[in-house]
Amino acid sequence: MSEKSPRDRETVVIIGSGPAAWTAAIYAARARMEPFVFEGAGSRTMIPGGQLMFTTEVENFPGFRDGVTGQELMAEMRAQALRFGTRAVWEDVVEVDFERHPFLLKSSGGEEVLADSVIVATGANARWLGLPNEERLAQSGGGVSACAVCDGALPHFRDQVLAVIGGGDSAMEDALYLAKFAREVVIVHRRDEFRASQIMADRVLAEPKIRVEWNKVVVEVEGEESISALRLEDTVTGAESRIEVAGLFVAIGHTPNTAFLGDALDLKDNGYIRTPVPWRTQTSVPGVFAAGDVMDDFFRQAVTAAGTGCMAALEAERWLAHGGAEEDSPAPPDHSSVDPERPSERPPSTVNT
Numbered sequence: 001m002s003e004k005s006p007r008d009r010e011t012v013v014i015i016g017s018g019p020a021a022w023t024a025a026i027y028a029a030r031a032r033m034e035p036f037v038f039e040g041a042g043s044r045t046m047i048p049g050g051q052l053m054f055t056t057e058v059e060n061f062p063g064f065r066d067g068v069t070g071q072e073l074m075a076e077m078r079a080q081a082l083r084f085g086t087r088a089v090w091e092d093v094v095e096v097d098f099e100r101h102p103f104l105l106k107s108s109g110g111e112e113v114l115a116d117s118v119i120v121a122t123g124a125n126a127r128w129l130g131l132p133n134e135e136r137l138a139q140s141g142g143g144v145s146a147c148a149v150c151d152g153a154l155p156h157f158r159d160q161v162l163a164v165i166g167g168g169d170s171a172m173e174d175a176l177y178l179a180k181f182a183r184e185v186v187i188v189h190r191r192d193e194f195r196a197s198q199i200m201a202d203r204v205l206a207e208p209k210i211r212v213e214w215n216k217v218v219v220e221v222e223g224e225e226s227i228s229a230l231r232l233e234d235t236v237t238g239a240e241s242r243i244e245v246a247g248l249f250v251a252i253g254h255t256p257n258t259a260f261l262g263d264a265l266d267l268k269d270n271g272y273i274r275t276p277v278p279w280r281t282q283t284s285v286p287g288v289f290a291a292g293d294v295m296d297d298f299f300r301q302a303v304t305a306a307g308t309g310c311m312a313a314l315e316a317e318r319w320l321a322h323g324g325a326e327e328d329s330p331a332p333p334d335h336s337s338v339d340p341e342r343p344s345e346r347p348p349s350t351v352n353t
């Protein structure tokens with residue numbers, strides 16, 4: 001990292017590499033803040049680029065009349081940020097100290113970076129059912145996945161019966177994607193109606209290769225080297241049933257990626273970062289901002305993530321311009337006294353377009 005990081009004290013460090021992070025980087029770079037981005041080291045269920053890397057066609061990001069793939073969109077955002085001088089490394093931040101200023105961040109590469117301001121945009125990670133065989137087969141590549149778009153086209157899933165768990169938009173998207181390759185897709189949902197948007201649910205219900213097991217939960221994943229069947233339980237009657245499947249795709253939502261923060265920031269009850277002032281990205285620590293899915297448990301869209309990334313960069317710029325980092329004093333732990341009407345808390349008058 002030191003090769004790419006000429007200074008040991010950064011004006012703004014951005015943690016993450018989804019739409020929120022890259023939009024923050026674009027705005028910060030154009031504001032001459034020379035942003036430094038920790039893109040993430042990548043793992044089996046999370047790769048730099050965030051959740052959009054697991055999406056096929058993005059049809060609702062403005063500006064792409066014919067849609068764009070998630071990978072293309074993220075590659076373009078990243079390239080745009082780098083074009084304006086953003087520096088980025090494929091490392092995680094594993095520990096933070098926000099009680100001192102400049103803030104201290106430790107990376108998975110063993111480096112320590114000082115930062116005048118920080119934007120946390122680490123997104124959210126896929127959830128699992130928590131069944132023993134599910135985890136084992138997911139780790140061994142035995143046909144269990146939380147990413148249909150990554151794994152669904154693999155040869156051993158073709159012309160097979162595949163199960164998707166969940167009733168939200170992700171489950172709908174996964175089922176429609178898998179139906180392109182599979183013989184049959186069975187959606188297992190714990191209730192008798194989908195949570196998904198009407199348009200996605202309608203598409204699923206109109207697809208002849210997809211059927212739904214309503215009011216069912218998975219109680220056991222069967223299979224030695226690879227998955228062979230699911231044992232289901234009816235949530236109304238308690239009756240047990242079994243379906244033979246060659247693949248299991250879990251699409252039951254996400255958990256915000258905040259573990260590396262410890263108790264450095266206030267979190268909401270559901271684990272998302274608390275941003276106390278409406279329409280602000282300022283966290284409980286002045287100078288630390290949060291953007292995207294790690295703080296948004298409501299909209300969770302690429303375009304809203306990008307919007308909050310923009311907001312975070314503008315707020316960081318404003319905070320620094322008003323001397324937030326000038327005195328190297330410990331950051332006050334409580335931000336509840338922030339008055340959104342104070343001039344210093346208003347968005348900057350400069351517009352980086």
Ligand code: NAP
Nearest residue numbers: 166167168169170171173190191195251252253254299300
């Ligand atoms: P979600 O909306 O939270 O849905 C999660 C689903 O999983 C729910 O149906 C839930 O059941 C079920 N579930 C949760 N825990 C479970 C468990 N332990 N066992 C069985 N089922 C469980 O999550 P999401 O589908 O990932 O979507 C997240 C957000 O991203 C949403 O805002 C969504 O609109 C958006 N999104 C949009 C698109 C698109 O527009 N193309 C695509 C993907 C996601 P209950 O319904 O009973 O709670």
